Amino acid sequence: xxxxxxxxxxxxxxxxxxxxxxxxxxxxxxxxxxxxxxxxxxxxxxxxxxxxxxxxxxxxxxxxxxxxxxxxxxxxxxxxxxxxxxxxxxxxxxxxxxxxxxxxxxxxxxxxxxxxxxxxxxxxxxxxxxxxxxxxxxxxxxxxxxxxxxxxxxxxxxxx
Numbered sequence: 001x002x003x004x005x006x007x008x009x010x011x012x013x014x015x016x017x018x019x020x021x022x023x024x025x026x027x028x029x030x031x032x033x034x035x036x037x038x039x040x041x042x043x044x045x046x047x048x049x050x051x052x053x054x055x056x057x058x059x060x061x062x063x064x065x066x067x068x069x070x071x072x073x074x075x076x077x078x079x080x081x082x083x084x085x086x087x088x089x090x091x092x093x094x095x096x097x098x099x100x101x102x103x104x105x106x107x108x109x110x111x112x113x114x115x116x117x118x119x120x121x122x123x124x125x126x127x128x129x130x131x132x133x134x135x136x137x138x139x140x141x142x143x144x145x146x147x148x149x150x151x152x153x154x155x156x157x158x159x160x
Contacts, residue, residue: 078140095156
């Protein structure tokens with residue numbers, strides 16, 4: 001009796017597996033079996049940048065002549081030199097301005113020379129142009145520097 005029960009149980013399992021396989025084949029080949037039509041439509045898409053952050057630095061208030069380098073000329077110990085530039089927000093979001101200097105040559109020059117500007121943290125609106133005054137101050141006890149160079153970074157960071 002147990003053997004008959006075991007073989008009928010196997011027949012039931014085999015039958016269930018057969019049904020599952022048949023349904024899978026039917027689902028996979030439904031388009032072929034029932035002649036169903038299928039199509040795909042291409043939908044294009046376009047867009048634009050929602051926001052951009054960018055600034056330009058110019059010699060003139062009309063923002064025509066880009067600043068690429070500043071020649072500070074000859075400076076005296078204890079003296080300073082001032083240059084006025086114009087910063088324009090060419091992006092479409094308000095930005096907060098900051099200034100940094102790097103790459104001093106000779107490196108010791110950063111000990112005796114300092115650049116200030118008074119615009120740190122100022123917010124500049126899109127298309128706004130503001131004058132910025134850079135002042136290079138020379139320490140009175142400067143020594144052993146006959147020439148120097150450094151890079152100035154004026155940065156704009158999106159205001160939140």
